[in-house]
Amino acid sequence: MLWDIDIFSEMERLRREMNGLFSNYGQSSGSATYPLMNVYDDKDNIIVTAELPGLVKDQVEITFSDGILTVSGKQQPLAKTKNMSVVRKERPEGNFEKTVRLPTQIKQDAIKASFSNGILTINMPKAEEVKPKTIAIEAK
Amino acid sequence: MKSLIPWQKGQKHAAPVRSDDWFGRWWEDRGGNFFPALKNSYSNHLPSVDVTEDKKEVKVRAEIPGMDQKDIELTWHDGILKIQGEKKNEKEEKSKDRYYRECSYGSFSREIEIGRNVNWEKAIAKYKNGVLTVSMPKTGASQKLIDVHID
Numbered sequence: 001m002l003w004d005i006d007i008f009s010e011m012e013r014l015r016r017e018m019n020g021l022f023s024n025y026g027q028s029s030g031s032a033t034y035p036l037m038n039v040y041d042d043k044d045n046i047i048v049t050a051e052l053p054g055l056v057k058d059q060v061e062i063t064f065s066d067g068i069l070t071v072s073g074k075q076q077p078l079a080k081t082k083n084m085s086v087v088r089k090e091r092p093e094g095n096f097e098k099t100v101r102l103p104t105q106i107k108q109d110a111i112k113a114s115f116s117n118g119i120l121t122i123n124m125p126k127a128e129e130v131k132p133k134t135i136a137i138e139a140k
Numbered sequence: 141m142k143s144l145i146p147w148q149k150g151q152k153h154a155a156p157v158r159s160d161d162w163f164g165r166w167w168e169d170r171g172g173n174f175f176p177a178l179k180n181s182y183s184n185h186l187p188s189v190d191v192t193e194d195k196k197e198v199k200v201r202a203e204i205p206g207m208d209q210k211d212i213e214l215t216w217h218d219g220i221l222k223i224q225g226e227k228k229n230e231k232e233e234k235s236k237d238r239y240y241r242e243c244s245y246g247s248f249s250r251e252i253e254i255g256r257n258v259n260w261e262k263a264i265a266k267y268k269n270g271v272l273t274v275s276m277p278k279t280g281a282s283q284k285l286i287d288v289h290i291d
Binding site for chain 2 (some may be wrong): 037038049052055078083084086088089091092111
């Protein structure tokens with residue numbers, strides 16, 4: 001039957017297009033999927049967290065330039081011991097880099113980062129001029 | 141040793157449509173991995189694991205960042221190791237304005253078939269830097285080679 005071959009290719013095209021949409025989601029670049037990140041906005045700070053299980057702080061580098069935050073490093077390969085065989089390998093290894101464009105201005109000198117249980121937390125205070133301000137209403 | 145995670149077929153080219161159930165075939169050809177981009181980045185509820193084996197032990201390393209050790213539950217049943225727990229997101233409760241989220245939260249569970257040739261009673265589990273390591277010593281019996289006679 002010819003008709004269902006047409007539908008088949010049309011559905012395949014749609015699937016590819018949607019997959020492309022999903023892969024662009026989030027507007028980050030580099031190896032877009034690793035590490036996984038969250039970005040929070042809590043009035044005074046932008047907080048970025050990244051999941052980097054198995055890494056320690058010396059294996060991760062954080063740079064900030066021109067409104068762009070970059071997290072990079074290297075996942076160590078599995079330590080091989082004598083006669084060891086790898087039955088299953090799912091955890092990533094090798095170099096990674098991910099950049100995030102921040103939605104607002106940051107006080108660069110006050111950026112702080114911490115690492116706990118495989119989660120990297122980067123705290124970035126907002127620049128004074130972009131913080132929300134309460135405007136007092138003067139009585140006439 | 142085998143594992144219980146879904147087996148994925150390699151990507152196939154469009155095969156000639158023979159079956160009446162062409163939609164089912166099309167779906168199956170993708171091995172349930174319909175939108176790989178979505179799957180890779182947003183459906184990581186299952187922790188990724190490495191499994192290694194040497195003469196003495198079988199070792200499982202699972203990536204579960206941001207947990208409290210006490211919130212990870214390990215159970216053993218008939219040669220299958222089950223890792224489960226709940227991943228909480230405390231920051232999200234505090235922060236009202238969330239921008240963007242890739243990490244997944246909530247309960248997770250993963251079963252890994254190890255086989256019966258390990259001594260589960262002597263297994264050691266450690267949680268460090270977001271990685272759970274379970275070391276299970278092998279029982280003596282599995283180290284012996286079995287002679288197979290061919291008639």
